[in-house]
Amino acid sequence: MTSPHLDPERQSAAQQQLSGLRFTKGHGTGNDFVLVEDQRGDIELTPDHVRVLTDRHLGIGGDGLIRVVRSQELLEGRDLLEAAPDAEWFMDYRNGDGSIAEMCGNGVRVFVHYLAQRGLVQLAEGGAVTIGTRAGARTVRRTAHGYAIDMGPWSYIDEELALERAADSLVLAAGLQDPRPALSISMGNPHTVVALAEDMELDGLDLHQVPNVDPAPPHGTNVEFVVPAEPLVQEGVGRLRMRVHERGVGETQSCGTGACAAAAAVRAWAGDAGSDQWIVDVPGGAVGVEFVPGPDGAEHVVLSGPAELVFDGQMP
Template identity: 65%
Template sequence: MNEALAVTPERTDSKLRGLRFSKGHGTGNDFVLVADPSGVHTIDAGQVATLCDRHRGIGGDGLIRAVPSRFLPEGQELLATSPDAEWFMDYRNGDGSLSEMCGNGVRVFVHFLIAEGLVDLPAGGSLNIGTRGGVKTVVRTGDDYAVDMGPWEFIFPGEAAAKAMDSLVSADGLEVPRPALSVSMGNPHTVVALAELSELEATRLFTAPDVDPVPANGTNVEFVVPADPLVHDGVGTATMRVHERGVGETLSCGTGACAAAVAIRHWAGTAAPDAWNINVPGGVVGVKFFPGPDGREHVELSGPAVIVAGGTLS
């Protein structure tokens, strides 16, 4: 890890001076990470936006505060049923808005906890993490991490079951609105299938796509191109770009990759596989479906996590 001397983002509150941070990413989805084992650092939406600014701050798709679950109301609620979920991933998008969950972020979060000496997790070991999307179990698999993302569900289940599509999405670069399917992975996603990689490349995601109807709390929008052939050696493959709610286009989105696999498998029918590789601009993540302990189908997300730098706020 490269140790920076100091970073002085504009308008950062004096209470944050001296606060140590790290910078990490999972397949290019990058985060500012702060350890707060005593639960004393309140970082508001404006400060998050400043710290995540790529020109005037550190830069990142979001900010993750590592804080014991007992210091947050959401964490205390989770501890009532999952007392081993000691650490809570307090995650905000790059614009400062709260987010329920981030699949790439939770892998980087656990890697950060290990690097900071806050947890000891050997290869093959698992750790339960509190998030606003519920408790997530993370397994260390050598240099990578696999996360039980929990059950998936359709946001508009009646429409999805009847038509396999439930909304229309308009985006810059697409000549006409495209049908889409909305999937919840603890946070909302709307998945659009495109026919060609050239069409995917031509789609411009500088501004948020228009989704009709839009889920109640907004949505992340994934544009996907299934591979041809779709399945090779029992594994499905697709290529994806994403516009994340409150962030913009990112190099990767873990929950979005899971939602994309849900949608493509649904469209492909009963013969579709349970294992998928999703290509994103920042690399490749793996997605698997398996029966969960609650009797529902769960989704596992796997991929790398990297800490690239650290420093101190001045």
């Protein structure tokens, strides 16, 4: 869950340090972000700064913060450029509590939409651009209704245990009477997926509280609760509903990597009854997930959906 407000003295100090900072507010299916353009990497954003900017009561409000910076200006970006020289731009992503995150699928769409709208990249419909993230380079293609991202390969966090038992942990959330079996998936960041039997269970969860995951992942995890559609697959496309508690944030309206992880888990549970194409319904809308052969021989996940820039502003 997002950390409480800073104490008044730290809040005031951080606000003064941010005076004059220009920003943009954007979202992808309700997963919202504060974007700060910092092409040369001159702006130092501390955890306190991020918490002030993303605070929904005392700041702008957002699930996270995205710093728009050239890859060459960051150590992680320079390392990435050696393998992906086309990744000129780096998505420096922070969770709402100020912690650094590896990846955010909805954030990537919003980040690329910002680059395109501001003329920092030329990206016509059907065109593609490569950007850097802490989970590696990602290729994003512009579509008629948004953006599609090759999220890279997915994997089980504990493959041997997952294949043996189809579950590797137990999760208890507020609103559930008993712990439920879960499957842990990596999308460059950690996810724990829990299947529920019906919509009523999903709607009754209180995800303002952090779900208890046993065994507890060493660096935390995003937790997705899903209800597969009935029938699961129609005309070759699977469908499921999802709610998510994001590590370092709390419940969000959508989570791109979480949607990919949820589809991967449901597909694994479904076996031959599953599909390689999915629609994942989230509180903020719907995203598409497709499993495709990757150029590295591994199975990749492609995430698609809309992105919007809502407004620009400047800190007082």
